[in-house]
Structure formats: C-alpha cells, structure tokens
Amino acid sequence: TASDGIWSGYLTVPVDVEPGEYTCYVVAVDSYGESIELPFTLEVKEAEKTGGLAPSLFIWLALAFISVILAFSVLRGSRKKSAEGVPPAPQNPPAFVPVSTESSPPVFQPVR
Secondary structure (H helix, E strand, O other): OOEEEEEEEEOOOOOOOOOOEEEEEEEEEEOOEEEEEEEEEEEOOOOOOOOOOOHHHHHHHHHHHHHHHHHHHHHHHHHHHOOOOOOOOOEEOOOOEEOOOOOOOOEEEEOO
C-alpha cells in the first residue's frame, strides 16, 4: 500500500521482496529542466493466500470493461452530435446542371 496522506493505492511486487516499509521516489522534471524528487512510503505486506485469483480482481476487470464501453458510447454520441445539422451528401448527383443566360430561359448542359 502506498500513501502520501492524499493518494493511496496498491502495487504488486515480486514475492522475493521482504515485507516492510520502503521509501521510494518519483522523479519529475519541471519546465526549467530541473528534477524534483517526490518521496513516498511503500509498505510491503505478506501475500494473502486466496487459492486463486482474488475476487476483487474480477470486480476491477468488470469496472474497467464497463468504463471502456461507456467511453465508446460517449465518443459515438459526440460523433453523432457533430454530424447533426450537416446535410447529407447527395447519393446520385444530377446528370445535368442549369446554366442561365440573360437573354434566354435556363439551358441544361451535361456535367463534365
């Protein structure tokens, strides 16, 4: 479990890591090119024996799957909204277009 008082979460570590607390650092680079070390504490606990995949793993996978479905439906909805109000392209354009002249009524000429 990692925690800085604001954020906490879980991390899987190899089985050969001894249980205990470890100080870890995230190194960030600011806009001036200077690096900043952000320390946090990582507490490694004994592995729980569950006899298989933990039930919480299935819950997280289900939530991830639902999130992907929602994201696609939102994207599809935004595409439909952006296409609204735009007239559809003609499927069969006319073979002739009117050409007007000032002295005579409109004359139709073939489209080239």
